Amino acid sequence: MGDLLTLFLSTVLIDNIILSHFLGMCPFMGVSKNRSSALGMGFAVLFVIVGASLLSYALYYLALVPLGLEYLELITFILVIACFVQFTELFLKKFIPSLYKSLGIFLPLITTNCAVLYVALDNITNSYDLAHTIVNSVGVSVGFMLILYIFSTIRERLDASTPLKSFVGNPLALITAGLMALAFSGLAGLI
């Protein structure tokens, strides 16, 4: 039980998907303009990462390994993630329009998101069992949402400030992310 907790803590705080793996930068730069869209993005990513990595995990150990097709893992995982996102969008559009209103815009962006694919592959390369896979997926998405939310609060102030003309927008956001990475790397001694 102990190492599940350390795995969770390390994926959320220390080995954070954005700050130490640089993944999910496209939504991180594009969507973090305000807090509500950051939260919406966070929940959409949480739902997709956990769903997609469980599907990929099942497909890998039930279909690819018995058939000896491990080398197909990259293309299978991409198709699984894409199918899952399309299915979710379709399901929300048809049955839960209210949820679609808040998450709908973010779902198509996640189909080709580096973070989702990384988690699906990471569960396999580390040969995690089911419990570790779930904890890893939830941990990564919580870490993503946490950093995205904190960053959106900072970014609201950044947009209000008047930096050098050439720093406006993304360059300043990147440097702020660098400072956040510095702060979070201080937690490394936690585990």
Add this chain to the structure above:
Amino acid sequence: MKRAFYLAFFLAVVAAIAGGALTFANDMTKDQIAANKAATEKANLEIIYPGSDFEKLDFTDDTGMIVSVYKANEGYVYQMSTDGFGGKGSIEFMIGFGTDGKISGYTVLSSGETQGIGSKVAEADFVSSVTGKDIGASIDIISGASVSSRAVIKGIDAATAHYEANYK
């Protein structure tokens, strides 16, 4: 509705062709990759027991730190991965337990630790402080690199416990 079937068929054919290309590429590179893997494995083990032959053992492990276990002529070699300052699985090292009850060798395979601080776990004085010690004897932490050295020691203790439980 008919359009949907045509689209489904089209993408299925594209995916099948992709699969075929991947199988072809896989067959071409399969043995080279296996050869690479065996070569690096052997090279790592040779550091602990030069010239000995090794037999890979399967093992049960709940610490999650033991990567693989080998039986050599004069002892056992554990390949370990522990979480240091550089995050999850940032330090990978090999440790050899001799049948004479002493640690026969210790070497770091890869370390994501900070340059000049955590990387001391791979340097000569820490290595010599570990090699030659009796199995189970306590190893002191490097002052100034406590996170990394404590992580390595945690790994060594896990290997020792597993060794004493199974092969002593």
Add this chain to the structure above:
Amino acid sequence: MEEKKPSFLQSLILENPVFSLYLGICSILGVSTSLDNAVGMAALVFLVLLFSNIVVSLIRKITPGEIRIPVYIVIIATLVSVAEMFIKAYMPSLYASMGSFISLVVVNCIILGRAEACASKNDVLTSIKDACVMGAGYFVAIFTISVIRQFLSTGGWSFANPLTLKTIFDIKIIPEQFTIGLFGKPVGAFVTFGLLAALFAGYKQNHEAKLAQAAKEAKAAAAAAAKEAK
């Protein structure tokens, strides 16, 4: 003064895919710790981009409009998988240092972006040219960052031939204890990329200011000439 076609170098800086559109940042930040990684990743992205553009433009007539993007994703995934197998087989050290970033090239925004924006509409030749321009832009971005980051974090540059692992050059300028280790860590990646992006934005802004200024002058001169002619 007619708009002179921006020179190749200028278009490399002005429309650099990485610094102006922020495409493909994930791989650049992750891999730009050493020259070998940077060159390896740039070559990989260029080759995948080239072949994907070729295949996409070859089959652009028969791909049904609705599922263009899914077909491109499958093609790119296959190309990256094949590339990953060859790197794992023949360049194991490069594979070890680049690790999981190789398979993440599949979702690299540049490749899919160019496949959709350019290759699906033009013939093979323009797609190849576009792949070269974009590949060069990517190489310029990742190489500059890795030059800065490797210099600051290890005090010099070193480059080894990935196939034979023979170090081609290894220069140490700053002595060991004055190197800034932070630049090897994620902090350095973000800060270096941010500063360079600001530099590019600054250059672009005053370039546009110059053009606007020149255009204004041209209009004023034309107005004066018209007044004289009356």
Add this chain to the structure above:
Amino acid sequence: MRQVLGLLGVLGTLGSLYAVLYYFNKKTPEPEGCEEIQNSCSGCGITSCGRHPSHMSTEE
């Protein structure tokens, strides 16, 4: 032989599933109150994002 069948099975079903879902997703109209979320996606240059104009073209 089993491998080839497995390959065709896995990739074939996944491919056709993706095409069908993608097609129906494009076909189902957005729920009534959702038209205006288009412009809140702040001009991302990422063409793979479903909101990007590249996805809007229907039959050829």
